[in-house]
Amino acid sequence: MxxxxxxxxxxxxxxxxxxxxxxxxxxxxxxxxxxxxxxxxxxxTPEIMLDAVKNIDFKVWAYTASEGTETYRTKLASYYNKLNYGVSASDILVTNGGSEAITIIFQACLNPGEEVIIPEPFYANYNGFACSADIVVKPIMSYIENGFALPSIEEFEKLITEKTKAIAICNPNNPTGYLYSRKELEDLRALCLKYDLYLFSDEAYREFCYDGKEFISPMHLEGLEEHVVVFDTVSKRYSACGARLGCIVTKNKELYQVSLKFAQARLSPPSVAQIAATAAVDTPDxxxxxxxxxxxxxxxxxxxxxxxxxxxxxxxxxxxxxxxxxxxxxxxxxxxxxxxxxxxxxxxxxxxxxxxxxxxxxxxxxxxxxxxxxxxxxxxxxxxxxxxxxxxxxxxxxxx
The missing domain is CATH 3.90.1150.10 (Aspartate Aminotransferase, domain 1)
Incomplete structure (x- = not known):
């Protein structure tokens, strides 16, 4: 056999x-x-999203552009700009779920054998995505005793080698629910600039912050324009896990073009989900x-x-x-x-x-x-x- x-x-x-x-x-x-x-x-799921699917009227269920429809990307840029991300449609690449966004970026940013540091515990499928891309996850331990706060920058530096290419965070965190503070994000900013690393930010749970706590994205920090990559998805924000629609957001134009080649290889993201998600951007506060x-x-x-x-x-x-x-x-x-x-x-x-x-x-x-x-x-x-x-x-x- x-x-x-x-x-x-x-x-x-x-x-x-x-x-x-x-x-x-x-x-x-x-x-x-x-x-x-x-x-x-x-x-x-918001009615506005479901209604968009019910009211679809096309004669051919066709491919969309590999980067996603311009209509959706433009609408999505308006959503991010309400959050002060300062992006345009050309900074957004639509993917088949957040999972594909991570897989594409792992392959576009890291060579086989290179390393990404991730605070653990972390979303379990990061291991699977890393395996698919032939890259190495270097875990850095966070602890239940302090609510799984970000480990110290000194602990990060102990793990950095010539093979280290990126740091990845999930904020708010899956599985712990920890919400990273501005100070923690600024510390990571300094570290990424010092060692010229990518900073991957999985923001699938951006809308879910409690007790009046502030959500901070690396997109809000100056000087990281070439370093930051945001992973996002409609799955959690709109309770639409089955839509399987995500995206990559980056201002790094070279990285965007490389990522687009991987996106072209899988043809296109789902058209119906993009119609639904375009409407979903208008979901009321x-x-x-x-x-x-x-x-x-x-x-x-x-x-x-x-x-x-x-x-x-x-x-x-x-x-x-x-x-x-x-x-x-x-x-x-x-x-x-x-x-x-x-x-x-x-x-x-x-x-x-x-x-x-x-x-x-x-x-x-x-x-x-x-x-x-x-x-x-x-x-x-x-x-x-x-x-x-x-x-x-x-x-x-x-x-x-």
């Missing part, structure tokens, strides 16, 4: 989706599962205000509920819609699978993502899980009851 590729063997499985077969089996057994494992919001209030309430319910369980610690995140919690357990992967295979409380259980998959450092996150507060308050409270009951009887419970 022909062998698979070395890259295929190295490609990591998604820690978010790998437990799905166990969840499917649990459902067949009649269990109700509270899905806190994946960032699939239950918030309704009231939509986001209501969503922010809803997520703030859910966050408060989940964080308070977790910290009320004996042996559990969960920092209060400033953004996104995730938390990482430390549990009194021996092994997060085993525990999350056990919850689906062997546990139920009143025929209900909880699906979570083991935090181990969000770390590159071997052995990190073994007592941590990521939970997404994408369910209503009643379901979150029921899920917390299930989790507390599970921890009372879990065979691998520790004394922490």
């Amino acid at each position: 022909p062998s698979i590729s070395h890259k295929g063997a190295l490609m990591p499985a998604s820690p978010i989706r790998k437990l799905t077969p166990f969840a499917d089996q649990a459902k067949k057994q009649g269990k109700k599962i509270y899905h806190l494992n994946i960032g699939q919001p239950d918030i309704q 009231s939509y986001f205000e209501a969503v922010s209030k809803e997520y703030t309430k859910r966050r408060d319910v989940l964080v308070a509920g977790l910290n009320a369980i004996e042996g559990v610690f969960c920092p209060n995140p400033g953004g996104a819609f995730y938390v990482v919690a430390r549990l009194p357990i021996d092994n997060a992967d085993k525990f999350c699978q056990w919850m689906l295979e062997e546990f139920d409380y009143q025929n209900e259980t909880v699906m979570m993502a083991p935090a181990t998959g969000f770390y590159s450092t071997e052995g990190a996150g073994t007592d941590e899980v990521r939970l997404a507060y994408v369910l209503n308050e009643t379901d979150l409270k029921n899920a917390l009851v299930c989790l507390e009951k599970a921890l009372e009887v879990y065979p691998g419970k520790t004394s922490k």
Whole structure:
């Protein structure tokens, strides 16, 4: 039998989706599962976006330009300029989801074997994107004790080698929900200028900042015009994950042209999604205000509920819609699978993502899980009851 590729063997499985077969089996057994494992919001997609799809009137479902339609890119530039990014349509390259944006930039900016430094825990698929691009992720540890704040610049400098080409952040962060401060971003600015590095900013959760905290993008910092690349997506902002539409935003014209060659190789981004997303830019501020209030309430319910369980610690995140919690357990992967295979409380259980998959450092996150507060308050409270009951009887419970 022909062998698979070395890259295929190295490609990591998604820690978010790998437990799905166990969840499917649990459902067949009649269990109700509270899905806190994946960032699939239950918030309704804006009507203006759905109506744009319903009212489509074309005779040929045709290719679009590889960089995306000029109509959408122009509209999207107006959205970013309300945020003071100072960009034009020619700075935006539309992609098949945020995932393709990251994959293209990894290939356009880094040669095989070169390195990108990423604070961990980080979005698990960064590992997969790096594997696809034959580049190396150099993790830098952040810690639950201080809410997963950015590591010190001194720690970053310890990791920089001649192979280091970029630093990547997700702000607000997936999986931790941490929102980086202006001071932290300015420190990264100085570091990137000192060592001539790219600064990749994954801003999928830009709209989700709580408690009046300010969102700062590297796009707001002077002197980084040739260094900054923003990854974005409509998935979370408009609760439109299935649209699979993202983009690259950069003022670096040479990088843009190189990225466009990768985009041309895959032909074009989806036309229907661009029609919907063009309309979505006109979503009223009231939509986001209501969503922010809803997520703030859910966050408060989940964080308070977790910290009320004996042996559990969960920092209060400033953004996104995730938390990482430390549990009194021996092994997060085993525990999350056990919850689906062997546990139920009143025929209900909880699906979570083991935090181990969000770390590159071997052995990190073994007592941590990521939970997404994408369910209503009643379901979150029921899920917390299930989790507390599970921890009372879990065979691998520790004394922490």
